[in-house]
Amino acid sequence: MNIVLLGSGNVATNLALALKAAGENIVQVFSPNLENAKAIAKNVGSKSINSFSEIDRTADxxxxxxxxxxxAGVAKNLKGVDGLIVHTSGTTDINILSSEVKHAGVFYPLQTFSKSRIVDFKTIPLCLEASDHHQLDILTRVAEKLSDKVYVVNGDKRKVLHLAAVFxxxxxxxxxxxxHQILTKNDLNFDLIKPLITETADKVLFDYPENVQTGPAIRRDESTINKHLAMLSDLPELQEIYQTLSNSIKLVHK
Incomplete structure (x- = not known):
């Protein structure tokens, strides 16, 4: 399948490499910043462009x-294209495309991405939506080459997923x-709490988060809470966050 990738950010960088590894042909990488487009294109054997007038209008x-x-601005520049046009947003409606182009869809990878850390797409949930069954079939075939976790998710459900992902x-x-800020301020190394972060994340893979909550708030340990708040007296914004989260934990665990 011939693919034009429009974008050069974190998602585009990871997606380009995954598509290339899956055997798809990325014919062009578009970005207003040509150097950014080149950075991706050189890794996937593609052509870099920075003008909408250069876009190959025969891609699939x-x-x-x-x-x-x-x-929306990109969609307006793709009017008249016969191929399937999808966006990768978690919160944007499909109709931002379907109001401008013939065939529209959504290809939302539910993951956090960074250019400096390439992720394995096989484990990433890919949430799909399309303007009709034929376009959904096309999108599904591509998605299944990349991931073992492909789901059809409508716009409303996708927005909920994105909201939950932000939390x-x-x-x-x-x-x-x-x-990190608190530790650095007190000459302590962030590495000291990395095992704690890892264990916290690991536990929720095997049980519901509310079942493995620990800490002074769930214990109703007001003495410790007050000591912590006092330690944050010179950081009122962190005091507020600490108090808000403690109250939320207490509310969930009445």
């Missing part, structure tokens, strides 16, 4: 992997960053 599949607020991934990572 166009994957729009850009920021959510840029999807499980983005917010959790931010809390790691705050832990």
């Amino acid at each position: 599949l166009y994957i729009v992997s850009v920021k959510d607020d840029a999807i 499980a991934c983005n917010f959790a990572n931010h809390l790691y960053a705050l832990s």
Whole structure:
């Protein structure tokens, strides 16, 4: 299958390599920043472009992997294309494409991506949606080459998945960053709590998170909570986060 990849960010970088490894032919990589397009294209044997006028309009599949607020603008520049056009967003409706192009879909990989860390797509849930059954069949065939976990998920359910992912991934990572801040401020190495992070993540793979919750809040250990809040007296924003999360844990575990 001939594929045009539009985007050069974290998702696009990982997706390009996965598609290449699966035997798909990426004919072009588009980015407004030509150097960014070249960085991906050279790794997948593709042509890099930075102008919509250069896009091959005979490809089978166009994957729009850009920021959510840029999807509509890209779609307008793909009017008249006969191939299937999909975006990779967790929160954007399919109709942002279907209102502009003939054949539309969504190819949402439920994972966190970084350019510096290439992930194994075989373990990633791929959430698909398409404007009709034929387009869904096309998208499914591509997805099944990449992953063992392919699901048809409508827009409303996909948005819920993305919301849950923000809590499980983005917010959790931010809390790691705050832990790092606290440790660094007190001349302690972040490596000291990495085994704790690993064990916490491992436990929820085998049980529901609410069943393995630990810490002073679930124990109603107000003495420890107050000591921690006092230690954060010079960091009121962290005090607020600590108090909010402690209250949330207490509410869940009444």
